[in-house]
Amino acid sequence: MRKMTRYLILFLFAMLVTIVLAACSDSGDETATDAKDGNSEKEVTSSEEKVEEKVKLTIGSWRTEDGPKYEKVIALFNETNPNIQVEFSPTKNTEYNTILNTALQAGEGPDIFHLRPYAAGLKLADAGFVEPISDIDGLDQYSENYLAASKGADGEQYGVPLNISSTQFFYNKKIFADQGLEVPATWDEFIEVNEKLLDAGITPIAMGTKEGWLLSLTHGIVGSGVLDGNVFADKLVTGETDFSDPAFVESIEAMNDLKKYFPANSEGLGMDDIRTIFAMEQAAMFPLGSWEIPVVSELNPDLDFGFFPMPSKNGNQSVTTWVDGSFAINAKSKNIEAAKTFLEFLTTKEFGELFVDEFKMISAIPGITSDDELLGELSKTVESSSTPYYWVVNFVSGDPTTKTVLETELQGMYLGEVTPAEVAQKVQGNAEISFEPFK
Amino acid sequence: MMTTVQTASKKKGRKIGKSWTIHLFPIPALIIYGLFVLYPILAALSYSFYSFNGFSRESFVGFDNFVTLFTTEPYGSMFINAFKHNVLYFGLQMVAMNGLAFILAFIIYKKVKGAEFFKIAFFLPRLLSVIVVGFLWKLILNPNFGTLNILLGRLGLEELQRAWLGDPNTALVSIILVNCWFGLGFGVLIFLAGFQSIPGELIEAARLDGAKGMTMLRKIYLPLMVPSIMIMTVLTFIQSFEAFELVYAMQGSMGEPYYSTDTLAVFFYRLAFGSSTSGSSDALGVGSALAAVLFFFILICTMIFLKFTNKKEVEM
Numbered sequence: 001m002r003k004m005t006r007y008l009i010l011f012l013f014a015m016l017v018t019i020v021l022a023a024c025s026d027s028g029d030e031t032a033t034d035a036k037d038g039n040s041e042k043e044v045t046s047s048e049e050k051v052e053e054k055v056k057l058t059i060g061s062w063r064t065e066d067g068p069k070y071e072k073v074i075a076l077f078n079e080t081n082p083n084i085q086v087e088f089s090p091t092k093n094t095e096y097n098t099i100l101n102t103a104l105q106a107g108e109g110p111d112i113f114h115l116r117p118y119a120a121g122l123k124l125a126d127a128g129f130v131e132p133i134s135d136i137d138g139l140d141q142y143s144e145n146y147l148a149a150s151k152g153a154d155g156e157q158y159g160v161p162l163n164i165s166s167t168q169f170f171y172n173k174k175i176f177a178d179q180g181l182e183v184p185a186t187w188d189e190f191i192e193v194n195e196k197l198l199d200a201g202i203t204p205i206a207m208g209t210k211e212g213w214l215l216s217l218t219h220g221i222v223g224s225g226v227l228d229g230n231v232f233a234d235k236l237v238t239g240e241t242d243f244s245d246p247a248f249v250e251s252i253e254a255m256n257d258l259k260k261y262f263p264a265n266s267e268g269l270g271m272d273d274i275r276t277i278f279a280m281e282q283a284a285m286f287p288l289g290s291w292e293i294p295v296v297s298e299l300n301p302d303l304d305f306g307f308f309p310m311p312s313k314n315g316n317q318s319v320t321t322w323v324d325g326s327f328a329i330n331a332k333s334k335n336i337e338a339a340k341t342f343l344e345f346l347t348t349k350e351f352g353e354l355f356v357d358e359f360k361m362i363s364a365i366p367g368i369t370s371d372d373e374l375l376g377e378l379s380k381t382v383e384s385s386s387t388p389y390y391w392v393v394n395f396v397s398g399d400p401t402t403k404t405v406l407e408t409e410l411q412g413m414y415l416g417e418v419t420p421a422e423v424a425q426k427v428q429g430n431a432e433i434s435f436e437p438f439k
Numbered sequence: 440m441m442t443t444v445q446t447a448s449k450k451k452g453r454k455i456g457k458s459w460t461i462h463l464f465p466i467p468a469l470i471i472y473g474l475f476v477l478y479p480i481l482a483a484l485s486y487s488f489y490s491f492n493g494f495s496r497e498s499f500v501g502f503d504n505f506v507t508l509f510t511t512e513p514y515g516s517m518f519i520n521a522f523k524h525n526v527l528y529f530g531l532q533m534v535a536m537n538g539l540a541f542i543l544a545f546i547i548y549k550k551v552k553g554a555e556f557f558k559i560a561f562f563l564p565r566l567l568s569v570i571v572v573g574f575l576w577k578l579i580l581n582p583n584f585g586t587l588n589i590l591l592g593r594l595g596l597e598e599l600q601r602a603w604l605g606d607p608n609t610a611l612v613s614i615i616l617v618n619c620w621f622g623l624g625f626g627v628l629i630f631l632a633g634f635q636s637i638p639g640e641l642i643e644a645a646r647l648d649g650a651k652g653m654t655m656l657r658k659i660y661l662p663l664m665v666p667s668i669m670i671m672t673v674l675t676f677i678q679s680f681e682a683f684e685l686v687y688a689m690q691g692s693m694g695e696p697y698y699s700t701d702t703l704a705v706f707f708y709r710l711a712f713g714s715s716t717s718g719s720s721d722a723l724g725v726g727s728a729l730a731a732v733l734f735f736f737i738l739i740c741t742m743i744f745l746k747f748t749n750k751k752e753v754e755m
Contacts, residue, residue: 098712210605212693265582267696268602273583399710399722400513404693412697415607 055338056085059327060110062096069358076354077345084338090114104129104330111333112342115159115326117149119396124328125150125158131329132156136340138347145388146364149323159326160346161364163355166382167221167389168319170278170286170296173304175202179284183308186315187225194261197284204261206283208269209414212407216391218287219255219406220320224387225310226251229318233390239437243428252420256413267414279303293374294360306374309381319378321386322393323364398434405430480734486727504728514710514725521694521701528615528702529679536619537671540626545660547627548634558631562624569621573688576617580604604689607699614685614700621685622678626671633667634660669748673741680737683708703733 070088103109115121150159184190278286352365395402582602683704694701711726
């Protein structure tokens with residue numbers, strides 16, 4: 001035993017030594033990378049001379065499933081720009097941030113990369129890893145809200161917004177017709193629809209509270225009804241009001257009151273469960289995002305479903321939107337001019353139409369229509385009446401993030417552990433630390 | 440290793456030069472071990488003394504990360520919450536998994552009919568990947584489509600039906616019992632090997648002295664099984680305090696619902712890599728501090744266990 005203790009002491013000592021060594025050696029590495037940067041700058045100048053010849057660009061993305069679709073995008077790009085060769089090389093969604101961050105810090109990485117929206121992506125821009133692109137053509141067509149997803153603290157634009165995600169209630173048209181129900185135009189009508197469905201023995205809302213992100217998402221939808229669309233959101237993001245506002249507490253209470261319209265055992269239901277419940281016509285409504293349209297259709301191709309924007313008490317209607325991703329240029333890229341040409345291509349109507357057809361997503365470019373009826377209608381509503389999804393747009397900083405706190409506390413509320421007022425209080429407490437206008 | 444080489448060289452006298460070169464042979468293995476085992480552990484330990492901004496390391500902050508971990512909310516209460524769950528994980532596994540494994544091993548040892556079949560049957564779940572096990576049990580425990588609730592309904596036990604993984608009162612216990620189901624066969628194997636290594640003469644002698652039933656178990660089997668029991672205790676302890684895969688597979692990185700299934704390893708994952716729903720995290724330093732605390736806690740507890748076992752063995 002004494003031997004063991006001696007080994008332990010030796011082991012601990014060895015550890016200490018290595019820690020000290022590791023600390024010293026790392027400062028050495030930094031100078032090494034600086035030297036490397038110097039080299040790459042030289043390479044930039046030499047490659048610019050050959051720009052007339054074939055240039056090769058790589059695109060980094062977290063959308064591994066979109067490879068074949070991007071091939072079509074690249075083919076369209078090459079019709080007008082035959083001299084720029086483009087390669088799409090995506091990384092697994094969950095590992096993308098780590099791999100990109102590491103590569104950027106080493107002065108490497110793809111020429112063009114998919115930038116996470118809002119705080120997560122802007123962190124990279126503020127650290128100087130992203131090339132400002134305010135000077136490229138085509139940016140002026142986008143709405144200010146969408147450009148904000150990749151606008152740095154210095155006011156420069158760092159990314160071209162690609163697609164918009166929107167959340168709203170989907171509804172089963174057949175169940176609504178059978179029950180003689182109309183799409184609700186006010187909040188009170190919405191509650192009435194729920195009551196009628198409940199009386200008819202139909203589960204009104206396919207929703208589960210097991211996965212936290214579904215809760216913030218649902219608050220994004222329901223909250224815009226209770227808080228009258230943009231009215232609260234606009235005041236919130238400027239700091240004019242905060243989460244201690246009684247109106248906000250009321251929106252949390254409204255979430256709590258919806259529980260009776262959820263399926264049995266809703267505390268144990270996750271994403272897959274509620275999607276199945278809605279697709280198999282066991283529930284009439286489904287609060288989720290635009291990206292679910294192809295998934296639900298694939299699960300049950302015969303399902304006839306539509307969407308309705310959330311109606312508020314005053315009869316304002318809106319869907320809740322945010323930018324899902326932007327494309328940006330690596331500041332260390334050797335082919336910045338060619339990369340800018342590609343980003344300009346991403347702002348064109350031709351690209352927008354191809355994107356909507358192939359990707360079945362809502363394009364950030366205004367005025368793009370879709371052959372898919374549901375997606376086309378949704379695109380129009382997104383342009384005409386939308387509320388920003390402020391949980392994703394403004395409240396994703398801090399550790400845990402304000403959005404995470406909302407999710408966890410809402411989960412606690414549905415389990416009866418905390419009251420709606422306490423939820424609002426905890427969310428406010430977190431936001432006061434991490435959200436600039438509240439400080 | 441050293442002593443055998445030295446004695447060998449003493450015997451052969453002049454071949455000192457040759458024997459010295461023998462020490463070079465472990466070097467490739469040591470380099471691999473150092474690079475892929477020691478270095479990451481030590482690097483993680485060193486990270487716990489730095490502040491982080493995203494993935495870039497900032498300045499040396501001494502023990503600040505450790506202080507933050509224990510005193511700053513929500514970390515402090517999350518740590519205690521997760522720690523309690525690890526303790527429950529260990530306790531329940533000791534009783535439900537190792538207790539049952541001991542009894543089953545004893546029955547198999549007594550050569551019941553089909554002993555070989557049961558030995559394989561109990562071990563079979565162990566061959567599945569933990570992720571597969573998690574997925575399988577998630578389906579079984581599903582509140583509305585799952586086999587368990589349907590079975591309870593058929594048996595007329597509707598009042599027992601619940602959202603097993605969604606109810607904070609049953610979620611953690613459900614996961615631990617799934618882990619017991621998964622690990623049972625390994626315990627049976629270890630205990631069976633222990634029983635089989637008890638010398639037959641000893642048991643015969645005890646029989647002749649008139650020992651039987653509980654006396655036999657208490658005075659003969661149990662003391663002789665102490666090494667196996669200790670091995671299983673230590674292994675279960677380490678596994679319980681590192682519990683991650685099943686919780687992650689069944690409840691995600693938030694320890695849902697409402698942190699009721701959070702464990703220290705899941706908490707660490709959330710700190711260091713961010714949760715699946717909230718994106719990036721700045722707490723790599725605090726996460727490394729938690730990893731260091733976890734490492735030393737397991738190391739020290741394991742050493743105390745081992746010391747205790749050695750004493751026990753000497754007493755016998």
